[in-house]
Amino acid sequence: MNDQTSKPTARWREVKHRIAHSIKLRMVLVFLLLAAAMTFVFISGAQKAFSVGWREAARPLLMDYVDRLAVDVAGGDGDLPSIARAQAIADRLPLVVRISGPQVNWSSHPSQPPSDWLWHKDEQAGRWDDENWGGSKDWDRILTRSTADGHRISFDINQAAFERRPRLIGYALTALLVLTLLAWLYVRRQLKPLDAIGEGARRFGRGDFSQPIPDRCCQAHDELGELATTINTMGRDIHQMLEAKRALLLAISHELRSPITRARLHAELLPEEGDAALQRQALLRDLQEMANLVSDLLESERLSNGHAALQREATCLVGLTGEVLHELQARHPAATAVTILASPDLPKLSVDRARMRLLLRNLLDNALRHGADAAQPPEVTLSRTADAQVIEVRDHGPGVPDEQLAQLAQAFYRPDSARTRAAGGVGLGLYLCRLVAQAHGGRLALENARPGLRVRVELPLA
Numbered sequence: 509m510n511d512q513t514s515k516p517t518a519r520w521r522e523v524k525h526r527i528a529h530s531i532k533l534r535m536v537l538v539f540l541l542l543a544a545a546m547t548f549v550f551i552s553g554a555q556k557a558f559s560v561g562w563r564e565a566a567r568p569l570l571m572d573y574v575d576r577l578a579v580d581v582a583g584g585d586g587d588l589p590s591i592a593r594a595q596a597i598a599d600r601l602p603l604v605v606r607i608s609g610p611q612v613n614w615s616s617h618p619s620q621p622p623s624d625w626l627w628h629k630d631e632q633a634g635r636w637d638d639e640n641w642g643g644s645k646d647w648d649r650i651l652t653r654s655t656a657d658g659h660r661i662s663f664d665i666n667q668a669a670f671e672r673r674p675r676l677i678g679y680a681l682t683a684l685l686v687l688t689l690l691a692w693l694y695v696r697r698q699l700k701p702l703d704a705i706g707e708g709a710r711r712f713g714r715g716d717f718s719q720p721i722p723d724r725c726c727q728a729h730d731e732l733g734e735l736a737t738t739i740n741t742m743g744r745d746i747h748q749m750l751e752a753k754r755a756l757l758l759a760i761s762h763e764l765r766s767p768i769t770r771a772r773l774h775a776e777l778l779p780e781e782g783d784a785a786l787q788r789q790a791l792l793r794d795l796q797e798m799a800n801l802v803s804d805l806l807e808s809e810r811l812s813n814g815h816a817a818l819q820r821e822a823t824c825l826v827g828l829t830g831e832v833l834h835e836l837q838a839r840h841p842a843a844t845a846v847t848i849l850a851s852p853d854l855p856k857l858s859v860d861r862a863r864m865r866l867l868l869r870n871l872l873d874n875a876l877r878h879g880a881d882a883a884q885p886p887e888v889t890l891s892r893t894a895d896a897q898v899i900e901v902r903d904h905g906p907g908v909p910d911e912q913l914a915q916l917a918q919a920f921y922r923p924d925s926a927r928t929r930a931a932g933g934v935g936l937g938l939y940l941c942r943l944v945a946q947a948h949g950g951r952l953a954l955e956n957a958r959p960g961l962r963v964r965v966e967l968p969l970a
Contacts, residue, residue: 896966
């Protein structure tokens with residue numbers, strides 16, 4: 509029973525969701541409601557106008573016509589009402605003729621009861637019900653005549669004449685459905701540019717400015733055409749700003765390489781012993797960080813623009829991870845405690861070894877820096893799924909607020925808790941990891957492990 513009641517509820521929710529998220533459906537519904545409202549207002553107004561003004565216009569004509577019909581049925585003075593003439597009138601017109609009196613009691617359609625407007629009388633209250641259109645008593649005076657010999661001749665509408673055309677209702681419903689379909693097709697055609705505009709906006713959001721919104725959408729002389737033109741203009745402006753920023757970063761990076769190299773050469777000439785030894789080591793370390801930053805900037809530009817050609821070769825990720833950890837021991841002594849958990853059936857993967865080394869170095873460096881004060885060292889897990897190899901690096905540090913996870917892999921973004929140079933870097937590490945994963949056809953995902961942060965990289969096997 510619960511399943512039967514839940515299915516209509518689910519369908520109703522789906523319908524409400526579609527209507528709430530579709531401007532086309534809402535416009536068609538507005539069209540239908542407007543048509544229904546206009547029909548109601550027209551019919552109500554026509555009925556009100558007829559009920560108010562019919563006495564001055566149609567009522568005298570109708571009474572005169574009924575008088576002529578009654579005279580035709582009654583005949584001359586002293587004659588009884590003629591059933592033959594009454595039958596001829598009933599055959600010629602969509603009317604029901606009834607004769608009642610002391611000698612003649614006859615009805616052209618005995619199976620049809622009198623209509624409400626003709627006999628709608630409240631016998632208990634002893635009065636006529638005037639709530640109907642025109643009042644029953646008024647209709648009785650219009651459609652009923654009495655003869656001199658005491659007979660009563662009444663006229664009524666032949667309901668069978670109207671019921672012979674039931675297909676009119678079907679025609680009306682079909683016309684309504686056709687009008688609704690035409691309205692839907694028209695609205696759909698008018699709002700079709702919205703699909704192209706939405707797709708173009710999504711491309712701009714992904715950073716793809718190579719294909720603007722088609723010209724056919726911009727050439728429309730309406731609000732949608734203006735919207736498409738505005739979004740294209742916005743996309744060009746954003747593209748120009750991004751290109752200007754990228755050009756500035758590249759220019760600065762290239763210009764910094766030469767002075768950094770010269771400064772490093774001068775630092776190498778400092779004495780390796782004595783009081784200058786500590787300053788020499790600190791200076792060389794800072795210069796190396798600057799050189800790494802410049803290299804990361806250049807690498808991020810190449811990867812983000814697709815200019816980097818991957819030099820793929822069969823690589824054992826387990827062995828490469830061990831090599832990276834060995835290199836990090838000079839900077840992070842805790843790197844010796846990092847555990848590597850690898851599945852025994854991991855095959856070699858065709859990747860760019862240098863860029864995969866960059867990815868592992870940044871992931872492990874990030875985990876070692878943020879998990880330095882944790883009770884447990886970071887963990888590296890290498891596994892495989894049906895179509896990918898998976899690298900997971902997890903630290904046991906403080907983690908990252910959930911609302912900042914989506915921005916953590918963006919360029920130059922650092923959480924508030926990692927703003928210091930000692931703990932936070934410059935915000936390029938995870939960004940480069942995401943670019944390297946995407947360049948190999950994979951993806952990077954981040955989640956809070958509580959405690960710590962877990963970074964998952966999936967690389968396709970093919």
